[in-house]
Amino acid sequence: xxQLVLAVSLLLLAVAPLAAQEATTITxxxxxxxxxxxxxxxxxAENPDINVEVETVGFNALFEQIQVRLGGGASDPDVLSVDVxxxxxxxxxxxxxxxxxxxxxxxxxxxxxxxxxxxxxxxELISAPVSTSxxxxxxxxxxxxxxxxxxxxxxxxxxxxxxxxxxxxxxxDTDGDGVTDxxxxxxxxxxxxxxxxxxxxxxxxxxxxxxxxxxxxVINSQAWIDGFTFYSNMFNESMVAPQDDTIxxxxxxxxxxxxxxxxxxxxxxxxxxxxxxIEFNWTIARHPYFEDGEVTTPTGSWHIGVNINxxxxxxxxxxxxxxxxxxxxxxxxxxxxxxxxxxQSVLALFQSDEEFDEGVxxxxxxxxDEATVNPDPRAVSPGYLEYEQILQDAFQDIRTGADVExxxxxxxxxxxxxxxxxxx
Amino acid sequence: MTGRExxxxxxFLLPALALIVIFNLFPTIATLIESLHGNxxxxxxxxxxxxxxFNRVLNDPIFWKSMxxxxxxxxxxxxxxxxxxxxxxxxxxxxxxxxxxxxxxYLLPVAVSINVTTVVWGLMLNSEGGLINGMLSLVGIxxxxxxxxxxxxxxxxxxxxxxKGVPLWTLFFLAGLQGIPQTVLEAARIDGAGRWQCFRFVxxxxxxxxxxxxxxxxxxxxxxLFAPVLLLTKGGPQLSTNLVMYETYRRGFVYGxxxxxxxxxxxMLLLVFAVIGVxxxxxxxxx
Numbered sequence: 001x002x003q004l005v006l007a008v009s010l011l012l013l014a015v016a017p018l019a020a021q022e023a024t025t026i027t028x029x030x031x032x033x034x035x036x037x038x039x040x041x042x043x044x045a046e047n048p049d050i051n052v053e054v055e056t057v058g059f060n061a062l063f064e065q066i067q068v069r070l071g072g073g074a075s076d077p078d079v080l081s082v083d084v085x086x087x088x089x090x091x092x093x094x095x096x097x098x099x100x101x102x103x104x105x106x107x108x109x110x111x112x113x114x115x116x117x118x119x120x121x122x123x124e125l126i127s128a129p130v131s132t133s134x135x136x137x138x139x140x141x142x143x144x145x146x147x148x149x150x151x152x153x154x155x156x157x158x159x160x161x162x163x164x165x166x167x168x169x170x171x172x173d174t175d176g177d178g179v180t181d182x183x184x185x186x187x188x189x190x191x192x193x194x195x196x197x198x199x200x201x202x203x204x205x206x207x208x209x210x211x212x213x214x215x216x217x218v219i220n221s222q223a224w225i226d227g228f229t230f231y232s233n234m235f236n237e238s239m240v241a242p243q244d245d246t247i248x249x250x251x252x253x254x255x256x257x258x259x260x261x262x263x264x265x266x267x268x269x270x271x272x273x274x275x276x277x278i279e280f281n282w283t284i285a286r287h288p289y290f291e292d293g294e295v296t297t298p299t300g301s302w303h304i305g306v307n308i309n310x311x312x313x314x315x316x317x318x319x320x321x322x323x324x325x326x327x328x329x330x331x332x333x334x335x336x337x338x339x340x341x342x343x344q345s346v347l348a349l350f351q352s353d354e355e356f357d358e359g360v361x362x363x364x365x366x367x368x369d370e371a372t373v374n375p376d377p378r379a380v381s382p383g384y385l386e387y388e389q390i391l392q393d394a395f396q397d398i399r400t401g402a403d404v405e406x407x408x409x410x411x412x413x414x415x416x417x418x419x420x421x422x423x424x
Numbered sequence: 425m426t427g428r429e430x431x432x433x434x435x436f437l438l439p440a441l442a443l444i445v446i447f448n449l450f451p452t453i454a455t456l457i458e459s460l461h462g463n464x465x466x467x468x469x470x471x472x473x474x475x476x477x478f479n480r481v482l483n484d485p486i487f488w489k490s491m492x493x494x495x496x497x498x499x500x501x502x503x504x505x506x507x508x509x510x511x512x513x514x515x516x517x518x519x520x521x522x523x524x525x526x527x528x529x530y531l532l533p534v535a536v537s538i539n540v541t542t543v544v545w546g547l548m549l550n551s552e553g554g555l556i557n558g559m560l561s562l563v564g565i566x567x568x569x570x571x572x573x574x575x576x577x578x579x580x581x582x583x584x585x586x587x588k589g590v591p592l593w594t595l596f597f598l599a600g601l602q603g604i605p606q607t608v609l610e611a612a613r614i615d616g617a618g619r620w621q622c623f624r625f626v627x628x629x630x631x632x633x634x635x636x637x638x639x640x641x642x643x644x645x646x647x648x649l650f651a652p653v654l655l656l657t658k659g660g661p662q663l664s665t666n667l668v669m670y671e672t673y674r675r676g677f678v679y680g681x682x683x684x685x686x687x688x689x690x691x692m693l694l695l696v697f698a699v700i701g702v703x704x705x706x707x708x709x710x711x
Contacts, residue, residue, distance in 0.1 A: 063678065064677045064678065067676075067677055067678070067680040068677060071463075071680055071682060089680075093463055093680070178561055178567075179552060179553060179567075180552070242552060243551060243552070243569075243572055244550055244551050244552045244553075244571075244572065246546070246547065246550050246552075246553070385678060385679055385680060386678075386679045389674070389678050389679070392658075393658065393659065393660055393663075396658070396660050396661065397660055397661050397662050400569065400572035400573065400660075400661050401569075401572070401573065401661075402574075402661060402662055407662070410662070410663075413485070414486055417484060417485070417486065418679065421480075421681075
């Protein structure tokens with residue numbers, strides 16, 4: 001008997017270290033095929049007891065996956081990327097673990113104040129800021145020169161009226177087959193409120209009522225009607241922007257078939273990756289504004305949160321802390337998504353690092369500065385998902401020729417109907 | 425019959441029954457249960473709401489608008505598909521030169537997945553550079569906003585669904601036609617019946633069983649059509665292609681309102697049963 005006990009003890013002693021070494025695996029539901037291998041390898045090297053498995057899905061699919069999995073109470077993913085404006089909705093549904101115990105005062109002080117506020121729900125931090133964003137006017141300089149139009153400087157800010165005028169001159173049917181094959185202008189995210197909000201807010205509009213629920217009298221106000229009449233004209237009257245999005249705006253621009261686009265600075269990284277295939281000269285200018293309006297720029301980007309039902313909440317929190325602060329945040333910016341970091345210390349590198357002194361990378365320094373020019377956050381609402389989706393339908397309708405006022409009124413009716421459930 | 429022999433048929437049926445229970449019955453019951461629940465936006469978590477979700481759905485103008493669109497779509501697409509399928513089956517059943525080639529070609533769409541079909545048709549129907557608009561402009565017809573105008577979009581979905589659906593229903597009609605004894609048709613012809621009379625008074629009555637099956641299956645398939653709307657129009661423009669299945673998906677997976685989405689699905693299920701019931705009754709009465 002003693003021999004048996006001894007044998008079992010020895011076996012347990014032999015196995016115990018192996019078990020101790022076995023790392024905990026957490027899953028991160030992430031977006032948009034961002035390259036994450038190098039960053040994850042860095043984290044795992046510093047934290048050998050944690051393995052991170054990245055599950056990457058497309059932008060729209062991410063929201064659906066979160067709805068289905070977290071809504072169904074699943075324990076995976078442990079960690080999820082959170083688009084800033086949906087934080088309140090997820091908080092309301094109780095899907096995210098509070099993260100207040102994870103971050104020091106120093107960490108909090110380093111985040112952009114607006115990003116910290118956007119990740120907080122009911123006084124608790126539930127989604128940690130990772131990145132922020134802005135938008136620029138990308139310009140095909142060769143196309144401008146061919147049309148005899150002066151190319152704006154990187155610090156110039158055109159009015160929307162000027163953009164429309166230039167776009168008309170650039171839009172052409174070059175082979176005479178009756179089909180436009182050189183477009184003047186478009187927005188990169190043609191029907192998303194993120195990029196289109198400045199059209200209304202720049203003319204004095206609001207994104208949503210002060211209670212975060214009311215849209216009647218807000219998104220059908222005169223500012224919205226005027227802003228989106230301009231938007232409609234670009235597609236339907238002057239027809240300088242394509243109604244069809246079979247080929248995306250960014251692809252049209254980078255294939256030399258579009259003169260201007262309002263787009264995110266991630267396009268600069270795209271150029272750096274694909275420079276050898278891009279044969280035209282291009283530059284940037286600041287985000288446009290209306291002649292009679294104010295300069296306002298889109299902002300907000302990705303946060304990261306922990307599933308409240310995660311089986312490994314401590315490991316998940318450690319990963320979230322790492323990637324949203326300090327060296328991890330810098331690694332994610334440099335080798336991951338390339339989106340602007342939400343940490344002021346990392347953001348400052350754009351101004352101090354020599355690599356941003358000249359060339360295309362200088363555009364990133366300009367963009368980092370543009371991110372501070374009157375950024376206007378998206379609506380904060382528990383019903384943001386419904387709000388965004390319904391507005392997307394309205395913008396698509398307007399883009400394809402529907403009456404602006406009617407479309408906005410239909411959106412009001414639909415959003416108000418959806419918001420009723422949040423009014424209690 | 426021994427006890428074992430009596431038991432054996434059920435053993436053989438068991439795999440099929442198990443699949444029906446797992447993939448049909450269980451999801452249906454789960455949907456019905458979910459339709460009685462909702463997220464508590466005050467306390468958090470899932471709570472029993474009774475018929476609250478049904479009440480919300482039935483008072484929602486967007487749901488009724490999508491019911492209208494679904495009704496119009498079903499009437500049009502089912503009629504077009506059944507008539508076309510029957511016509512093609514009659515053609516495929518005839519003895520004309522080259523018919524074997526035709527029989528091989530018309531079946532091809534059955535082998536293409538609905539997603540691939542949708543993507544290819546989406547490219548062809550593109551308002552700016554699509555193949556169909558290219559062909560129209562060659563013959564001097566103005567380019568058409570197939571997928572982006574409320575007047576065109578539903579028709580574009582109907583054309584796509586018809587291209588995909590008709591060959592399968594043709595196959596069923598063809599099988600039905602080939603099951604009709606030639607002697608009956610010959611007898612009718614000897615009695616002086618012409619082609620139309622043979623079709624109207626012999627072929628069609630003998631096809632009634634197949635017709636009923638095709639009508640029911642086609643109705644159900646088209647009620648559940650989803651991929652083309654998701655991939656091409658997202659219910660637009662101006663809700664003109666917002667079929668109930670897409671609205672159900674949107675409520676559940678975009679807005680995260682699974683209770684309301686399940687209530688819509690349950691109502692849809694009832695509607696499908698009702699329509700099928702009417703179809704059965706009408707065809708039986710005629711028999």
